[in-house]
Amino acid sequence: MLTLTDWRELSACRDSDPEVFFPIGTTGPAVGHIEKARAICTACSVGEECLQYALETNQESGVWGGYPEEDRRRLRKRWLADRRRRRQEAERQAS
Numbered sequence: 609m610l611t612l613t614d615w616r617e618l619s620a621c622r623d624s625d626p627e628v629f630f631p632i633g634t635t636g637p638a639v640g641h642i643e644k645a646r647a648i649c650t651a652c653s654v655g656e657e658c659l660q661y662a663l664e665t666n667q668e669s670g671v672w673g674g675y676p677e678e679d680r681r682r683l684r685k686r687w688l689a690d691r692r693r694r695r696q697e698a699e700r701q702a703s
């Protein structure tokens with residue numbers, strides 16, 4: 609089983625240009641960088657671990673798990689709501 613951080617050893621972006629995964633802005637050249645990053649993420653074997661880490665640690669910048677910043681913000685809202693529901697359900701079952 610992978611630990612919280614060792615998934616990085618298997619990342620497809622390990623040797624990529626950081627500018628591709630952390631473009632400045634969301635328009636102009638950044639659009640091409642984001643698309644290139646997403647293409648690399650598509651072939652990455654640790655995409656789920658990467659996205660989970662980004663959601664748990666609230667990574668605000670860059671492309672993680674194939675999701676650029678704006679998409680990840682929307683995803684995180686749903687993720688937080690689901691986590692809240694799971695915790696409430698667990699508390700109900702424990703009481």
Ligand code: SF4
Pocket residue numbers: 619620621622629648649650652653654655656658659671672673674
């Ligand atoms: S999913 Fe994308 S950002 Fe995450 S480790 Fe893989 S290639 Fe890197």
